[in-house]
Amino acid sequence: QVQLVESGGGSVQSGGSLRLSCAASGFVYMHYCMGWFREAPGKEREGIAFIDTDGRTTYSDSVKDRFTISQDTSLKTLYLQMSSLKLEDTAIYYCAADPKIMFRQCPHEGYHHWGQGTQVTVSS
Numbered sequence: 001q002v003q004l005v006e007s008g009g010g011s012v013q014s015g016g017s018l019r020l021s022c023a024a025s026g027f028v029y030m031h032y033c034m035g036w037f038r039e040a041p042g043k044e045r046e047g048i049a050f051i052d053t054d055g056r057t058t059y060s061d062s063v064k065d066r067f068t069i070s071q072d073t074s075l076k077t078l079y080l081q082m083s084s085l086k087l088e089d090t091a092i093y094y095c096a097a098d099p100k101i102m103f104r105q106c107p108h109e110g111y112h113h114w115g116q117g118t119q120v121t122v123s124s
Contacts (some may be wrong), residue, residue: 002113009118022095023076029076033106038091092117
């Protein structure tokens with residue numbers, strides 16, 4: 001059974017940093033695409049950072065150059081380092097996983113497995 005558990009959310013002032021973690025279990029981690037999504041009040045869920053099974057990363061324009069996705073495959077843990085946080089980064093952040101389809105780039109939508117989410121609040 002796939003299980004994803006996020007941690008590390010909290011409140012931070014604008015310009016600050018936070019690191020989110022996502023502990024994964026119940027599946028062969030290296031065979032899965034992994035991603036971070038967020039859902040702000042009144043907005044649709046947005047995919048913001050993804051990491052493929054070969055370690056390649058992609059980012060949405062809204063977080064590029066400020067956020068970094070990484071992973072420790074030995075710990076089966078996904079991370080999101082967030083820097084230069086802005087008020088508009090306030091959201092519930094979710095990690096997600098989906099089986100890698102060979103010869104295809106990991107998608108930015110359509111993930112089937114989700115964590116429970118962790119709240120990030122940025123204040124001025």
